[in-house]
Amino acid sequence: MRKSIMFVTMLVLLLVVAACSDDANSENAEAKQNNSSGGATEGQQESTEEDAGPVEATFWHAMSGAGQESLEAIVDNFNDSQDDYTIVPEFQGSYEEALTKFRTVAGTNDAPAIIQTFEVGTKYMIDSGAIEPVQTFIDEEGYDTSILEENILNYYTVDDQLYSMPFNSSTPVMLYNKDAFEEVGLDPDNPPQTFAEIKDAAEQLTIEGERYGFSILNYGWFFEELVATQGGLYVNNDNGRSADATEATFHGKEGLRIFEWIDDMNQAGTYGNFGSNWDDIRAAFQSEQTAMYLDSSAGVANTIETAPFDVGVAFIPHAEEAERHGVIIGGASLWMAKGINEDKQQAAWEFMKFLQTPESQAKWHVDTGYFAINPAAYKEEIVKQRWEQYPQLSVTVDQLQATKPSAATQGALISVFPESRQQVVTSLENLLQGTDPQEALDRAAKETNRVIEQQARANQ
Amino acid sequence: MKDSLEMEQPILTDQPLSWWKKSLNIRTACLYLLPSFFLFAVFLFYPMAKTVYLSFFLTDQQGIANVFVGLENYQYLLQSESFRKSIKATILFVLYTVPTGVMIALALALLTNEKVKGIGIFRTMYASTMGVSVAASSVVWLFLFHPSIGFFNKIITAIGGESVSWLLDPSWALVSISVTTIWMNIGFSFLILLGGLQNIDEQLYESAKIDGASYLYKLRRITIPMLSPTLFFVLTVSLINAFQTFGQVDILTQGGPSESTNVIVYSIYREAFVNYQFGTASAQSVFLFLCILIVTIMQFKFGEKKVHYQ
Structure with missing residues (x-):
């Protein structure tokens, strides 16, 4: 009995060893084959x-x-x-x-x-x-x-x-519901352009329990754009373009204006929060749950086509205290x-x-x-036709061409951008839950600084 | 056989066994274990060791560990507010999903254990969520939870209630994900529990019937004790699954809003594959491993006493 067990185990061992060496052999062979066949196809490619x-x-x-x-x-x-x-x-x-x-x-x-x-x-x-x-x-x-x-x-x-x-x-643009504008007595051809104007318009447009006046997707990109259009920098060293950025600067006065603006509207119940999913906020606009919102220029045509009402397109808003600098690509x-x-x-x-x-x-x-x-x-002819059909589309191009080139509108250059974006989104969500604007922003800046510093250490 | 025994007997008594002879059993055992050990080493032990190793380093943009920082990653985690939120979210998630899920599955299994005509249809129906992938069912639930055009909100507003921001309100988001998860996991727990119920000896019930025991008495004194090994298994597996939930979080909320659904596994994924911080991600993995280990050990220590093995 014991002998037979030994025999079987030896047999298994032998098989395992054989299989292993076999594997190795065949792998080698395969590798060789790959090499040679790779060489062959390359050769073929060259010859062809x-x-x-x-x-x-x-x-x-x-x-x-x-x-x-x-x-x-x-x-x-x-x-x-x-x-x-x-x-x-x-x-x-x-x-x-x-x-x-x-x-x-x-x-x-x-x-x-x-x-x-x-x-x-x-x-x-x-x-x-x-x-x-x-x-x-x-x-x-x-x-x-x-x-x-x-x-x-x-x-x-x-x-x-x-x-x-x-x-x-x-680039981002602001889309608004022209029919709703008319309904509440706002001029649909003269959309609000500054933070304060938006706040007023949002108040008029809001119908409690039915429609919010204004919304922004919880996505870092829109915050970055709103900072840049006021001429604010996201990080130091000219947005990381003159030298590697070492510190976040988006929690300065420009960033704070945005957070306070959103906070004011949120407290007043005129700001609709539709999360961080593009489709959700678009659906909210289409189903008239929000009257104005920021969207990407790449989504404008589709929104105009599918909306059951007249859609207006406008430049993104800026704070009264700052002149308009334009948008980042x-x-x-x-x-x-x-x-x-x-x-x-x-x-x-x-x-x-x-x-x-x-x-x-x-x-x-x-x-x-x-x-x-x-x-x-x-x-080109096809573009002209398209613009004739949807004249709003040209607004997106106008906004881009009206942009003043500067470090702010060039956009920030940091390798930890994806993480920084998450931090801004989390802060924005905290803000909407009632956190103090400055406190929320500082948190995001602190976290961004931490990852910038860590990245610098790891890549010495 | 007999020969060899007789041959070895005198050696046993006369002189101590050599090391080689003594370890014969161990060596045989090792041989048997070799294939699985080999597989475990490649797919489990090596990645685990590597994770522990990475957790002591900062990684550069290629994900190569190049700055040794000792315990700094762990220190950071313990101080980090968002990691505390992750732990809280994970624990709440486990508490929401595991007991409820197992309870519902048990109730359904008891219901379908009756011998009624056409019971097969119900059994198939209740187990069918097992056949739906996490991604597919999450997308369906995403539509149900939709803030403006979702099914739930339509119903609530139709009967005059105020619509709920299922996935956008930090106090609702985790509940919404838990509901989705419970629904997804019921199929598996149900199937295993039903199998366990079917294995219980009919004779026990027959004797109880003769003694005139009521349904609840039978349930308490026969069904639950006899089912306890299966229940224990389902509990352990659900618990581990709940700790490792990822897909539904990724699709439904991406960890938001305000990090209220940022369960540990999702947080690990985001650190590693979105932010490329393999160091902190690995530290979180090690932490999660320890948590699951401790919970499982505790379960075996305290839970198993109540398990009745035949």
Whole structure:
């Protein structure tokens, strides 16, 4: 009996060992095979290149819905327009998810040639060292960037280098219910423009238990924009652009004005809180539970189309004490990976140039409501038609072009932006629950400072 | 067999066993354990060790641990107000979901344990939430809770009540998520409990019937004691599940409003994969591990005494 047990265990052991070594062997073999087959396909690629076959370059993006459809159509146009390059678009989930995936392959040969990253990821991408600034290609070729929208280029230009190609850009605007304005005797063609005017209008528009006067999505972006439009900085060192930011400054007088303004309206019962989900606040506006709210310019067209009432679009409000400085660009840009095949980089660059043509931009603007990076697109026929149909759309472009370039409207550059945003949102939620405005803001600033400091220590 | 025994007997009495011989049992046991140990090592022990290791470091943007900070991450957690809120949210969440969920599942299992025609349909219905993924059911509940066009608020306003901001009011949000979770977990608990009920020997009930015991008496004296191993299992598993809840929080509230639903696992996820602070995230993981460990040990120590194994 014991002998047989021993025998069986020995047998098992033998099998395990054999299996392990087998695994190792086969892994090695596989790796070898991969290498050789990889080499072979690369070789093939090179040889086919000489035979005028196209170079394939992968493009990771985070556009779903209408954006994805439009983007894929533009990519098809590019692939059909020439024979040298093929761009393969791959949807990778939200901006955050796409960035997380990119981190795992950054700097290797598996990295996609192009990756779309949201604006607050800019600093991270620059610091990662895994990307090739598009400035390299601009200089090499003498590409004229002056055809592109200056205010958008401003955001992505760091130390006089354009690091990434702007792609989908949006800004916040205020949407309001024109019918409701008429109903309470406000002028629908002359929307309120300052904090105090909004507060008054919100009071008139509020019907208790039925409709709130004004709402903002609980999302850090709107707070950032409202600070910037008063000329306020989010962090020190010129918003982190002249040197690495070391401290938050958004809890200064500009930030406090916003929090006090929201607090006043909230106490008066004229401010509607619809959470942090874009669809929820849009649904609230559509179902007339709020009469005015801030939205992204990329959502304007859809809201106008679906609302059962007349929708007005206005610039975002500013405090009386400060003049209007304008808006920061939001949205995302396209980054080129480093450490990949040069042909692939060239393919990526050609595609980026194709994206900036007025035709591509016009299609993109009309399909999605994002800005045209190339203002020449606004003269395209399809854009003109669209604007005729929805004249409100041009307000978004006017607001962008009226923006005064400065450190404030260039937008902040910090690598811990996502976390700072969460802190601002939490403070905003606390404020709506009755926390003192200054106390709420200071908390967010303190937490932001902590992560900035920690980040600086970790990246010495 | 006999031969070998006789051969070994004299050795036992004459001289002490050599170390090699003495450890024979242990060595055999180890051999049997080897495959599972290997799997555990790769998928559990290594990640756990790595988590503990990371919790002593700050990580840079690539997630590489490069600054040793000792216990600083833990110190920060203990002082951090938002972590205290996380703990509070997690404990409340466990208290809201586990007892209620198990109680409802037990009631449903008792109901469907009766031999009635067509009972299979009900059994399938009650267990069916098991087949719905967390993501899918969360999205459905998201619509039910919708502040302006949600089903619940429509009903409340229709009967003249004031609409509730289910997911936007810090005092309601955790309750809303708990309701969703209870609904999701009922299927699993129900199925296991029903299985346990079916295993109870019919004869016990028959004898009780002869003695003229009432339904409640049978429930208290036969069903619950006989079901206790299953109940204990369901309780333990639900408790661990509740501590590790993530999906519904991510979809319904993202930890908000005012961090009232920022349960520990969600907070870990956000630290690690949104903020790239693997150090503090790991420290939180270690903390969570210790909490679950302690609760489970306590459960076995105090709860198991009440369990009746046949």
